[in-house]
Amino acid sequence: xxxxxxxxxxxxxxxxxxxxxxxxxxxxxxxxxxxxxxxxxxxxxxxxxxxxxxxxxxxxxxxxxxxxxxxxxxxxxxxxxxxxxxxxxxxxxxxxxxxxxxxxxxxxxxxxxxxxxxxxxxxxxxxxxxxxxxxxxxxxxxxxxxxxxxxxxxxxxxxxxxxxxxxxxxxxxxxxxxxxxxxxxxxxxxxxxxxxxxxxxxxxxxxxxxxxxxxxxxxxxxxxxxxxxxxxxxxxxxxxxxxxxxxxxxxxxxxxxxxxxxxxxxxxxxxxxxxxxxxxxxxxxxxxxxxxxxxxxxxxxxxxxxxxxxxxxxxxxxxxxxxxxxxxxxxxxxxxxxxxxxxxxxxxxxxxxxxxxxxxxxxxxxxxxxxxxxxxxxxxxxxxxxxxxxxxxxxxxxxxxxxxxxxxxxxxxxxxxxxxxxxxxxxxxxxxxxxxxxxxxxxxxxxxxxxxxxxxxxxxxxxxxxxxxxxxxxxxxxxxxxxxxxxxxxxxxxxxxxxxxxxxxxxxxxxxxxxxxxxxxxxxxxxxxxxxxxxxxxxxxxxxxxxxxxxxxxxxxxxxxxxxxxxxxxxxxxxxxxxxxxxxxxxxxxxxxxxxxxxxxxxxxxxxxxxxxxxxxxxxxxxxxxxxxxxxxxxxxxxxxxxxxxxxxxxxxxxxxxxxxxxxxxxxxxxxxxxx
Ligand code: MIG
Numbered sequence: 112x113x114x115x116x117x118x119x120x121x122x123x124x125x126x127x128x129x130x131x132x133x134x135x136x137x138x139x140x141x142x143x144x145x146x147x148x149x150x151x152x153x154x155x156x157x158x159x160x161x162x163x164x165x166x167x168x169x170x171x172x173x174x175x176x177x178x179x180x181x182x183x184x185x186x187x188x189x190x191x192x193x194x195x196x197x198x199x200x201x202x203x204x205x206x207x208x209x210x211x212x213x214x215x216x217x218x219x220x221x222x223x224x225x226x227x228x229x230x231x232x233x234x235x236x237x238x239x240x241x242x243x244x245x246x247x248x249x250x251x252x253x254x255x256x257x258x259x260x261x262x263x264x265x266x267x268x269x270x271x272x273x274x275x276x277x278x279x280x281x282x283x284x285x286x287x288x289x290x291x292x293x294x295x296x297x298x299x300x301x302x303x304x305x306x307x308x309x310x311x312x313x314x315x316x317x318x319x320x321x322x323x324x325x326x327x328x329x330x331x332x333x334x335x336x337x338x339x340x341x342x343x344x345x346x347x348x349x350x351x352x353x354x355x356x357x358x359x360x361x362x363x364x365x366x367x368x369x370x371x372x373x374x375x376x377x378x379x380x381x382x383x384x385x386x387x388x389x390x391x392x393x394x395x396x397x398x399x400x401x402x403x404x405x406x407x408x409x410x411x412x413x414x415x416x417x418x419x420x421x422x423x424x425x426x427x428x429x430x431x432x433x434x435x436x437x438x439x440x441x442x443x444x445x446x447x448x449x450x451x452x453x454x455x456x457x458x459x460x461x462x463x464x465x466x467x468x469x470x471x472x473x474x475x476x477x478x479x480x481x482x483x484x485x486x487x488x489x490x491x492x493x494x495x496x497x498x499x500x501x502x503x504x505x506x507x508x509x510x511x512x513x514x515x516x517x518x519x520x521x522x523x524x525x526x527x528x529x530x531x532x533x534x535x536x537x538x539x540x541x542x543x544x545x546x547x548x549x550x551x552x553x554x555x556x557x558x559x560x561x562x563x564x565x566x567x568x569x570x571x572x573x574x575x576x577x578x579x580x581x582x583x584x585x586x587x588x589x590x591x592x593x594x595x596x597x598x599x600x601x602x603x604x605x606x607x608x609x610x611x612x613x614x615x616x617x618x619x620x621x622x623x624x625x626x627x628x629x630x631x632x633x634x635x636x637x638x639x640x641x642x643x644x645x646x647x648x649x650x651x652x653x654x655x656x657x658x659x660x661x662x663x664x665x666x667x668x669x670x671x672x673x674x675x676x677x678x679x680x681x682x683x684x685x686x687x688x689x690x691x692x693x694x695x696x697x698x699x700x701x702x703x704x705x706x707x708x709x710x711x712x713x714x715x716x717x718x719x720x721x722x723x724x725x726x727x728x729x730x731x732x733x734x735x736x737x738x739x740x741x742x743x744x745x746x747x748x749x750x751x752x753x754x755x756x757x758x759x760x761x762x763x764x765x766x767x768x769x770x771x772x773x774x775x776x777x778x779x780x781x782x783x784x785x786x787x
Contacts, residue, residue, distance in 0.1 A: 411511020
């Protein structure tokens, strides 16, 4: 059951798709239904504060793209879409704002705070037994979801926010990316590096380097003289290009998107009505007002020029929106430096730190207060709706695709997001680092993302910042082969991390081939999760709520109907401890073709897992179909599966399939029955 409580006059965010009348706040504890006042103390007089006492056994899940564990208890998190490339443990805001929490333990319920500005979840940080949610303004909708168990609550919540995005089949193939592929030759070299070595690959994602001076929807013709020809050439090899699009539109006379935007008042304005200027990759830019539906319509149609050159997928970046500097901020920084100039010859430390800090002017709250949106005809200051910008950029693109190529699904993923965006595209989790701890963070984040509707998601495999190592990349790929978005991406200046750059290529080949062997099953589980509003990745706590050990396991995940994952995420190990809440089949892939299957009883185990191996567990009564290995989704063979699982039990699996493009999986999908 879902109850909605309206406080003040909220801005419509389009996060939810169900129109639920607001429940009265004055009635306490009506019949058997829990009302919000029976669970929480609320103060909505001026600011908004919701407080819940937690029992020792209570866990709090959710928050989607957030730092730390699956159980969020013991820290604080602030929903504020933030371009911060250094996800160390103390950080409270990443790129997404996913205000859903699930309370599990002495009571079970979900809470969704539909509020588009900063909102803080203090989950036993200030006081260990207290959950406090605070927002500056008491203008929001709070949804209370009660149900039988965690799955039931998630299911209802997902119905409330609408069906998750389903990308085309090829988007489940392996994607290679790097910031710094600077011309056609670089792209051909990457393609050849994979194809010549027999390592599977479906796509290459193109970073900002392909654009003419970082202008959206343009191509640098010196470096990419004929994108149509190149994309056709790649398509022949079963490869797709996925160009990046940034939020800011370069200020440059003669540039279409800029001229159009200025003429039609499509850009965010300052209080005085002038177009706000933000410094980003292209230099000075304007931000299209993505919250205005006319602007969205215009921006979405801009993707056509690239689609006309054979492009079928995009990633939207810098859409928090990230601001390196504003004109105002830059002027203030220079002023500060003038003031400090007198210390030039002999700065004391205070003066020196002040100089260093003077240009610390990126992504400032002050700048987010300098510009305005047009929301349903009303002028709204950006900081009040900050978390909706990336959502609406991606929505603009998706709605554009619906017009430009209504017949097929396109690939689309975004950096910034808010709940609601999951209907339009996926997300990648931004600028992680080549750290073992970030492999673990990737593992822990997947179920939380799923709870909030983001099924098509994944991290930069191998790590974005810092130099990766061969063993980290192998272990990360061995987990990444299970994530819907499987992309290896790295930052400019870091060690090259395409699989063929390392010794012992066969190890990479085997792991990626296994992805393709698993792919029909993973795709089927994905589409089922999307169509049925369920989780692809679930914490063990949801599946085994009565099992006190399982409830605390955060480095193993349930995957779909039949699998449990236990990835290796520590360096210099040849295996790991695993907890089995029930008997399962342990499958260890030595290569993509060779594996051993060992029945294991419930309990604690140490499993071996060499650097080039992939472990997984099949649950009792379930089977895992493996397709023949291949090098890209275009070669997938659905006619001869090798089926793993218990022998002689007459087990079967209903596998979803379609043509990989249809807009109507619920209508056009077919189900193959696979038996063992
Ligand atoms: O300021 O386009 O998260 O994936 O490679 C950095 C360059 C801008 C941030 C993205 C990252 C991308 C990078 N971008």
